[in-house]
Amino acid sequence: MHVNLGEIPVLGVGIGLREEIKDETILHNKEIDVLELITEQFTPDMSPSRRALLDSFHSQFPLIPHGVGLSIGSAHAIPEKKIEEIKWLCDLLDAPYYSEHFSLNNDEEEEFSIGHLSPIWHTDEELDIVVEKILLLQERLNRPIVLENITSSFDLPESDYTETEFITKVCDRTSAGLLLDVTNVYINAYNRKKDPLEFLKAFPLERVVQMHLAGGELHHDWFSDTHSQELSGPNEPVWQFFEYAVAHCSNLRAVIIERDQNFGSDFEKALLEDVRRIRRIWHPVISSSAKAPQKV
Numbered sequence: 001m002h003v004n005l006g007e008i009p010v011l012g013v014g015i016g017l018r019e020e021i022k023d024e025t026i027l028h029n030k031e032i033d034v035l036e037l038i039t040e041q042f043t044p045d046m047s048p049s050r051r052a053l054l055d056s057f058h059s060q061f062p063l064i065p066h067g068v069g070l071s072i073g074s075a076h077a078i079p080e081k082k083i084e085e086i087k088w089l090c091d092l093l094d095a096p097y098y099s100e101h102f103s104l105n106n107d108e109e110e111e112f113s114i115g116h117l118s119p120i121w122h123t124d125e126e127l128d129i130v131v132e133k134i135l136l137l138q139e140r141l142n143r144p145i146v147l148e149n150i151t152s153s154f155d156l157p158e159s160d161y162t163e164t165e166f167i168t169k170v171c172d173r174t175s176a177g178l179l180l181d182v183t184n185v186y187i188n189a190y191n192r193k194k195d196p197l198e199f200l201k202a203f204p205l206e207r208v209v210q211m212h213l214a215g216g217e218l219h220h221d222w223f224s225d226t227h228s229q230e231l232s233g234p235n236e237p238v239w240q241f242f243e244y245a246v247a248h249c250s251n252l253r254a255v256i257i258e259r260d261q262n263f264g265s266d267f268e269k270a271l272l273e274d275v276r277r278i279r280r281i282w283h284p285v286i287s288s289s290a291k292a293p294q295k296v
C-alpha cells in the first residue's frame, strides 16, 4: 500500500473516550474536535448498549481507534481474528489511520497477558518482525499505521539501536507514522536522567501524525505514567517540549489528552483547560492551513 501521511486530514484537539466522563464529553462537544477510543473495548461482539454508546459518539465526533493489544513486538504472527476485528472497527469509523504501540504485551492467543505495555528489544531481528507486521497491517487495513513510543524504566541491554534509531528505521522502511507521546518522552528522560529536549529531537518528527499528552505522578523523584492528573504542577515542564514538538512536526493531525482515572467532578479543570491550552499553542501553527478543523 502506498502511504502518504500528508493526505490525512487535520482532526484537531481531543480527549480519550471514557465511560466515566461520557456525559460531560457530549455536553462540551463544541470544544472537543475528536475522540480517541480503545479498540479492544469495541469489538464486533460488543453488547447492544456498548454499540449504542459507540454509535452515539460516532454521530457527534470523528473517532480514532487506538489499540493496546496488538503486541507488535512479539515473535508470533498477528492472529487473523485480531486483524479482522481491527479492520471491522476502522471501516465502521472510517478511520484515517490506525494507531498502536511499540510494545509487546501478550501471546498469540491473548491467553497470557503481561497486563502492561512492555518495551521491545531494539535489535535487527526485532526490526524485521515489526516492519513485516506493519506492512501486513497497512495492506489489510488499507490505511496508514501510526505507532506510539511508550514509557520504560530502562534501555534493554544488548540492543543494536537506541529507541529513537529503532523507531526511525521502522518509519523509514514502512512509511508508518509516529504517535509521539510527549509525556512519555519527558518521563523516560526524567527517570533516566537524560536531557528531554535532546531526546525529543532524536525522534523522526517529520513522521509525527498524532501526539499524546497525559498527566503523570511524581513520587520520590520517579515519574509514573498514570494518566491521572492535569498537565500542571510536576507535569508543567511537558508544555515546553510540546511547544517545541508542535513547531517541528509539520504532519501533525491530532493531539489527544489521555486521562484514564481520577476525573473528579470538575471536567473543566480535569480536561478542558488543557484542551484549550493545546489549542492556543497549536492554533497559530496551523491557522494558515486550509486543512484546519472548524472548531480549532
Ligand SMILES: [Fe+2]
Pocket (backbone or CB within 6 Å): 148, 181, 212, 258
Ligand atoms: Fe500515550
